[in-house]
Amino acid sequence: MVSKKKKKYSSGEGAQFMTRKAALKKLQLSLKDFRRICILKGIYPREPRNRKRAQKGAGGIKTLYHTKDIKFLLHEPIIWKLRDLKVYQQKIRRARAMREYGKMKKYFRDYPAIKIDHIIKERYPSFVDALRDLDDCLTLCFLFSTFPSIRRVPRDQSMLCRRLTVEFMHAVIVAKALRKVFISVKGYYYQAEIEGQTITWIVPHHFSFEPQTKDEVDFKIMSTFVEFYVMMLGFVNFKLFNSLNLVYPPKLTAGFSSDNDKGLVDKRAYVSERIAAMNLSVARKVGANEVEEFPEIDLFETEDQDPQKLEEAKQEAEKIKFLKTMFKGLKFFLNREVPREPLVFIIRCFGGEVSWDKDHFVGATFDETDESIAYQIVDRPSMDKQYLSRYYVQPQWVFDSVNARTLLPINKYLMGATLPPHLSPFIDKTRDQVYIPPEQRALDDPEYKPPGDDDESDEEIEEASDEDKEEQSAEESETEEQILTKQYKAEVEQDSPSEDDDDDEGDDFEKKKIAKEKKKKMAVKTGIPHKEHPYKKEIEDKQAFRLREKLVRKKHRNLYKSMKAGQEKRKKEIWLLRKKRRLHDEKTKEERKTTKRNQKMEALNASA
């Protein structure tokens, strides 16, 4: 018996993967439908370990799907829906061609919707899984909520996005889950922590929609994603509201439901209504009492955790606890030039109360004349009418305060002031080889003084040098007090020997001195321990290490080299940033000096 020869690629990696073309053939779908089902079901191509084998010997790079993934798609009921949809579209096309517009309208009216609840359940078996995957969902939904009605995107989609995002923001407000915020050039970054999962999303700045060329952006694909994300976000919202004891479809405003035709009225009206909605508190479930007190977090000392870490965790918890109620009892008033949506969201998240000019936008809760307003957020250089009872700060103060988890001193953020740099809160400081700007370091430990920030000392020096009318270094310059103390000391020193020593004693003193010197020459000296120069030692260590480096095993040599190269690169980057900062600081210092001097000169001239 001759055993049958095994066919090539019938097992192993060759059988594990199939190309997209083969998948299309197997599923009997068009590329468009396949793309849609892949997006909905979350099927993606996989990188094989050996591409040549996985492609069954074919050259080039092909999109490879796992065979099991495709087989899994084969059992999806939605595939049949897609096929039915194809037939349905043919009907519509036929009706149009036959000019049976009534029929066509009817078809459009009864267009079958695809239900994808089961897919969400299948892709995210638990709520936490869904939360973990919420980043892209939220960012895309927030983006779509700003879209006007465009081709290839169903009209109700952007409206639904608007509704769901507002709902989500409400949930975050009620849960006090927001942790970090950041104004970037791309948009506002928010980071919330829900059920232990950090969720980061971006909300674009105003007027982010721009018509895109066809080869730049395919809205159809994005719309398919949104189709899935909208359902996902809806279920997440429901669950969140439920867990927060809120009534789920919250009664916000009429503008969000897609049923009525008000939707076409005005986009700006929408935005304002949506912000207004955020200022309302959401209805709670009957009988649910609000749990205000946060339970104390008990930290159990375990063997493996060192006490320092425990302490740090405790501090972190304290900080977050404070952060949650940071703006509690504070009233904020937003000027009309301030972007309201992010600020309302943030302030409400941390317990503050917000209002704005009621003449301009709906939903204002209190008036500008309210004396209890603590902060008025302005983004203009000056204002005519100012109240003494409140602080006028720029919006960055709110963001920086949230990131610092304290109410920062407002002196740098006052109206019309030059703002300090806005730093990203997302930098992981625990990693090594990370550049930390001086502002950040000053925030982290209060003792540290950023080099460009030494205003007061500078001024003192400035004054002294100005009096002398010549350049003096900081060490040489002395204030009057210092001079006085020095003089006093010198006098005391002069006094004491003159009182003790007389003239006859002077000769004895000299003799003694000589004897002492002689003794010293003859005496046995105490051994001086050989002290190695630290610099020298460092060099030696470095040399030894360089020799040891050569003993890295051949197997790891390339890896080691690349790791070293990466380290070097990072080091260089940090060095470059430091250098740029130093140059900048020097420059600003110089400028400040010259302006001050000029001012002084002018004043002198004026007086003379």
Next chain:
Amino acid sequence: MPPFRVGLLKRKLKHPIDESKDAGTCSPRDFSGNSDNDDEDFLNGEIQDNKEDATDSENEAGINSDTEQDKVLFEDEVDSVLGDIDHQSSSGESSELTDSEGDDSEGVSSESDEKNSNSGAESARNRQTSNHQKNAAKSNLFQNKNSIHVLATQISEAAITTKPVQQRDEYESGDTSDEEDRVNTTGDVPRWWYSEYEHLGYDLDGRRIARPPTRDHIDEFLRKCEDPEFWRTVKDPSTGQDVILSKDDLKLIERIRNGNVPSETHDEYEPWTEWFTREVLATPVRAFPESKRSFLPSRSEQLQVSRIVHALRMGWTKTRRQLASERRARSRSQRAFYDLWGGPDPDAVQRRATPRHLPAPRRPLPSHAESYNPPPEYLLDKREMKEWEKLKETPWKRKYTFLPTQHGSLREVSAYPRFIRERFLRCLDLYLAPRAIKMRLTIDAQDLVPKLPSPRDLQPFPTAEALRFEGHEGLVRSIDLDPSGQYLVSGGEDGTLRVWETSTGRCLRTVSLGEPVTRALWTPVSGLSLLAAAVGPELLLLNPGAGIGAHRVAERTDRLLEEPPPAHDVQMDERTRSCVQWQDVTTARVALGVRLQVHHFKPLAHVSWHARGDYLAVTVRDGGARSVCVHQVSRRRSQLPFRTAKGLVQCAAFHPHEPRLFVATQRAVRVYDLVKQELVRKLMTGAQWVSSLAVHPGGDNLLVGSYDRKCIWFDLELSGKPYQTLRLHGGAVRAVTFHRRYPLFASGGDDQNIVVSHGMVYNDLLQNPLLVPLKQLRGPEKRDDLCVLDLRFHPTQPWLFAAGADGSVRLYS
């Protein structure tokens, strides 16, 4: 005449009339030229026809009377056009269209035909009279009738004058046009059928209608000049008679040419009468009452309605409003969210049966540079901006996807133009990018470096240059120390052998041997004062003499070497004798201290002593099978241990205490047992070309240097493969050496660094040797890409000696 016919006529005549204008202005000569031109346009046959016409006219000139000539005028151009039609049909290419055209032309002239034939003389008279009238009225006008305006005025005037005459003429004839049509009874046949005959057809009575005589151009011209009616004379093809167009005809033609409706009576702007209006008439159109049934509800409708009402009551059908609300409810229910994860058993998590899910990596979080108001160091400076601009074509190579910009306040921040594009790219990544699990190494780079004890703990070892022995000119090839470590011998390329005092660096003795010394070695036995030096093909054994070491030892050495051994001991076989000769030493050389001299057949490459000091292993350069030679000093005898060549021998060395010989060939080191005379072991170095070899004083470890920058440590107890390959040098390794007492070894070569390493060998068999590179010592100066040529440790102190290419020997301590 039906209007369409007139239209066709117009089409026909348009060209001839234009031509006639030209003809009017032209001189006769011009005219002929014109006709020539016309002829050119036509076919050849046509020209022949014309000639025929001409001959005909000549023939018939006599037949026709002068009066007729006066009366019947042929317009030249008209004739040619008509002739053209005829010719077309005659050439056999006749199509229906051309035929019909011919008919049309027939029809055009039908009116005039009637007059000609039926009314006969009467009509002719009429025409004459009208002609006369016209002549009288506008004789002067005829002189310059050359423009269409003139023609138009003529027509209008003619119309005024001759209208009653024409009317009368019409009534007088009294015949219907139908009858008149039947003048020529040939029917609808092409005219050219009759072109060969003298007649044109037959009249009603069956008589032949004679073909009127054709006229030549001169006749035409004359007529044109004489006959005032010439301009409106047309030839009737059915009868061949000339017809003078009446004023009505001309008017008709005029209207058609202007693009008006042919009939004069038609009013284009007559008021519109609405025949069907929406206004309800005051009185009914029908004068009878409505039927009763029209007031009563329809029975069938009633049935239908009742059926619908019943269905609605029963819930079988729904109203449109109900349907719409249902639809709305349905669509809302599809959007209705519920507790998806709150099933009866939320813990029962169903994983899908797909291969392991690989979640997409999250987007990296923004750095400080992305801030709307970044710290100043993140803004691009001039140089970076330049680079940014340079990478305009390839923006993905830039450091950031965005340009870090500083905004003074939040209100200045504009929308990010690439936002949608970036989200789109992310979407593409999510469904299109292949995913794979990539293990990220969390190890530190430092962890890859082997953990070794610190050099500080492994002292003593030489750390710095202490002394320099200078005196050689040219390379110092070889150095060695005497067993006590008091003296150093060095042999150089300058042909001298120098003996130095180690502690002071003083040169005690210089022996110039004439030829470059490749190798200089002190005997390992402490009781002798003997040096071995390889000078070219000769191996010299010298006694460095008095002043170096105890003079008693020197004397004893001299005494030992003075008397040769008995002859029977010195027997050597033929093969050995052919390549090695123990020679007598010349007196001059004896004075230099040379005691023994062995001549080889080729220059020597390497010499090494046996530990007991009696044997010497000599390697001859390019010796083939005879490249290794062992000399016994006490018996002055030599031996060639190998019969066959096993590669290119580089050097050979003795085992320190066993009868074994290590022979390093180009790639491998072979270990031979000298007693059993067999190969014990072959050590594969893995190097391309072995340069040097050093045996550990314990005898179980071996250090091999190679020209491809490696130092290879062999542990003979471990395996035949290298225990460790050290790549400590940047150039070829030329010398390796072990310390006799300390666990130290050193290697040097073409790069300027000498590496001193710690090489601890343990007695415990389970513990492998520990190799730690300790120190890089700055070697001698480089000369001709050579640097260190030989290395030796002091026998008792941790001092290292290096022979340099710059002519110096350096001591590191």
